[in-house]
Amino acid sequence: MEHPLKVYNSLTRKKEDFIPLNPPFAGMYVCGPTVYGDPHLGHARPAITFDVVFRYLQHLGYKVRYVRNITDVGHLENDADEGEDKIEKKAKLDQLEPMEVVQYYTNRYHEFMNKLNVLNPSIEPHASGHIPEQIDMVQKILDNGMAYEAEGSVYFDVENYSKKYQYGILSGRNVDELLSNTRELDGQSEKRNSADFAIWKKASPTHIMRWKSPWSDGVPGWHMECSAMGAKYLGTPFDIHGGGMDLLFPHHESEIAQSVAASGVQPVKYWLHNNMITINGQKMGKSLGNFITLEEFFTGNHATLDQAYSPMTIRFFILQAHYRGTVDFSNAALQASGKAYERLMKAFERLEAIVSGAAGEFDVNKLSKDCYEAMNDDLNTPMVIASLFDAVKFINAAADKQTSMSEEQKLALMKIRKDFIEDILGLKQEGMEAAAGKGIEDDLMKLIIELRLKYRQDKNFAMSDFIRDELKKAGVELKDTKEGTEWMKN
């Protein structure tokens, strides 16, 4: 592949050339949601980030298998002995079957990902559908002496693992500290060491979700699913593993340990991590309870939101920042993104209507080159967007006849639009005001606008302004454009 794509690898802490293990194939695994709540803005970030990775790898010609899991079992509130499964807890609360909760929130997740124009992954495995694979892996780890059984649960033996391998290779944590400064803390635990983590958990009598295993009726540990499903669908090792930075430790660290303990092989070549979305400078997340769901963004129905924000505004907002930096949510920032997005899309829409002539002062080849370079430099989408705004200026100038554009330039810009805006960044035109077309309301507005037009033609501006002002009070705004009068509800 001649495009020298570089990605930042959390494992080596360096930008590295992306060279897949088996070109032209590329395998990517991304940690998907635990489906026990509505998707919020924080979920949109990895989904969009790795959607762009998926899209770009495909654009470069790779045959990509993209696996993004659904965690529907095994994600415990904590690793303590009485730790409750998140799904099951929610199910009890709502008096539903756990799988009803799973189905509902999986559907919700899909619904909102579609709105954000996030492509479906190639495979979307559920943890609950891969219990045998996980049991197999637990057995292998036991066989290799890297885990022990206690009271029907199986725990990963960090201390023993560390004699041969490095627990902490990804997160940079020092095992000796992990082991020593926690040893005294828990006398009552089944674990030999509090750094150990459950890879199989015996179900308490009240547990609804449970599977038979050689050790007990129980559930797999949270980290197991990703190791087992990644190996099953992408092999060992595979190319890319993605997820949020908050999963780096302990989730991804433990994934590595499990896979290495089972197979002896480093399971992943490139670890990619997106950073967090913050609100008032703090991470937006479940535990702090400061998250805003995607539905709330799309409807504007939340106390801290000044207005509704469209899915593409959210997508654009996220792409305007580099994926490894935090991005701070605010109404002002989202409003700015919304406007910028509109301007970008409108300009490229005007492109089609431009009558070509002599070539204008604009180097489209350089633009294309800049966009590729930005993408290749660890997926620098904000840079791509900045470059695209150079084209916006040129297109607008040509559309306003301030300069001319050759057919060649026009076609090249159309290709930029197709490649970068649509295929790679995944931005799409959002339906202009869906407010129109609502039966009698629409007919009435048509009548009012017609009346007002009459007044305007008679130069009775007092009356036409009166109509506009009164409508505004009623929450309807009028705009006179060259194509006629538009209206929209506020």
Add this chain to the structure above:
RNA sequence: GGUCUCUUGGCCGAGUGGCUAGGCGCCGGUCUGCAAAACCGCUUACUCCGGUUCGAAUCCGGAAGAGACCUCCA
């Protein structure tokens, strides 16, 4: 407390040892009966203190502030 990261103009956000990112806002203009929208122009920043260098916002050291992970979180 341990590990790590960050601090850029009114706001959001790239980037880099010398070549004014970009967006939004503000202001000015074009257009329009007016308004809005749209378009054009303008707006020269890099927490502080030392050091290295011909030259640092960019490298090194220190200080202050903020954040992430260490328990569940995307």
